[in-house]
Amino acid sequence: MGMSVKEIVEATGGRVLSGAQDVTFAELFTDSREVKPGGLFVALRGEQHDGHVFIPQAVERGAAGVLCERPPQGIDGAAVIVVEDTRQALLDMTAERLRRRPLPIVAVTGSAGKTTTKELIAHLLGRRQRVHKSEGNLNTYTGIPMTIFEMDPRDRVLVVEYAMSRAGEIRELANAAPPTIGVVLNVGLAHVGFLGSIEAVAAAKRELVEGLAPGGLAVLNADDRRVRAMSAVARRFILYGFSAEATIRADRVRLHGLDGSSFTLLTPRGKAEVYLRLPGHHSISNALAAAAVALEFEFDAPAIASALHGFIPPSRRMNIVTGRNGATVIDDSYNASPGSMQAALEVLRLAPRGSLRVAVLGDMLELGDHAERAHDEIGSLAGKTADMLIAVGEYAPRMVQSARRAGLAADRALVVEDADEAVAALTPWLNAQTQVLVKGSRGMRLERVVEQIREPA
Template structure:
């Protein structure tokens, strides 16, 4: 069956799904395969739960020729269907990637643009080769602007996502030490993320650029761009940035007080301001959108518990974001401070070196710091205020005896460390 015919089936459905646990009536169910699962085996179940059509790629499960669409590769069909749908809609799409801050920036952009337009953005962090197509297929004729987050942990992944999404605009938050193992080092990160720039240049699209980032500036010299800066001549000139701990941005004589913690969030906010200005959102609407945005899902949340003020940033961590969070925490004015830091994953052969660098950031401070995880433990040093635990369980036993009061507490680690559990013992 040609993609045009499959598209006609898609148009009869109200949603697209790859998980039988979330099947709704009139869903298009796409059976994907993984290392440990084969959703083809659930094709009949999907129909029984209300799916209108099912796409499968294993003919032995092709038991209903009217409602089951047999293809050679379900994942490839999902991606082709998403691309075809994007082309039929023809709406402007903003793509963004980067080492840190993608999801926060995406949400801020969505908040700002939704003041004037009917926008739709990536839900959560569904930003990979499956999530991006599903995001595109959620766009409708009523969508004015689409905002697509793109994640990657190896070369050519952003290139693939661009070929599916065909973005009209692009923004790279930064180039940091994330997924070093997959990219093969920081140069690999720069090359991989810049695949978005390559697409924008080839197809003569527009990049949003932070001119204060030397790499962004250099990589976009041949691209049509709309820029922001605190220092250089740019389309959007930022007057000042402050944080203690919430970020305050001043531009065009307007002061915007955000609910985001730390200077490392400043560029995320400024990018949303810049993109808002490009799409003719008024200054007052931009200010209101940013000031009303409250982060969730363990991303730079400020929580008060038992007299303690907690910065919960436990959604993810890499050397760049960890360094930024610690630097900001050191600058926060408070007599008593505790840092609880979890291992950073996917760093490959650089892992122990990068964990040791993080420890060095706190070596000469008075901050009581608890390092949790095997790589921090392997890199431990002897210092009275630095405490090392190879497992969360060992940390938990110790920390239950601390009973902190009136403290500023930073909690940060990779998602796999699940350090939000610490809230239960504070």
């Protein structure tokens, strides 16, 4: 569906400098390397790069339009729209898009579990209506406008992640696209390096609750005290979790190792037995959040249970794959924070008796002054949940030292330089009894370990 040149000018207060004015753009891009023919390229100024430098490359790749602050030189063919501030223009276009095509918006935030929960919600709601969801890591002030820009007339609900790296960022997004339902999963140390303290992280996440549309519902984790406290600023809220005060609750929980879990789902609209193919206690919590959203869309407990049973996790999030020589690989390599790292190690702990449990762990980034302590704590937990630790990154020595203090033998707690060395250290141990967890922050690119040790398809 996209937007036309005229609609963009009206939304942003910009002016058309050159090019055709009767063009409609189906897609929006902020990275010149990803531009597709017929798309609109938005030139953003960042701390490291200025998108205006890449306007010629975007046009060369087929951009039919350019939204910029400074008129480019020597650009032929593409419609050029000049605005005062391209970042603000993105938000203005998003607001205008939703004004013309209002849809319920389900927004998910939290320090860990956002993508999996977003996918769970989209999977549940998709049983009854067409869902448009944010893809990959399109969860920031650029990604959410891109997602909303590309809505289809057949879409009936939007499901998106609201991520942030600074205070006020979620508020800006919520002003442009006020959520009908806001889900807050947890508050942890992820991004604390940008914000300074866990209290500041909580305040930044609370912006989602404060920015809900009139009559909007806050879905809050009853088991996280900082999240539960956000109910004080919510006009309407519902609690989910394991604690007795949760309205959406899991009872009679049984963990089945890497095969998943089962539990009784308790809701105001009945109860049902759920089998979830995602391993770990934290996965049940994410499923409960999704269940709370589905209730608002008139699902009952049996319908939720049926949908949850068919859910398959997104790539590199708790994927169980077969490795070389029959080893089992837990591919959770997409990203890492202290909370998600702890949850992943608890899953590794569930490996069958007699297994060799190996944790291949990379640095957790963006932790600021909390980094050393956080890596010490994860190393200590690895020493108690794994039989072998292979650590990569700046903080690898700290994790290894902590693991050894927790009881791992010196020759079972290793520091390696990169993914290739991790594979070399791991390879002799790969057999049918080996269970390997691979996890680290996105910047560590530990998916390269998985690619080298998994059984070829």
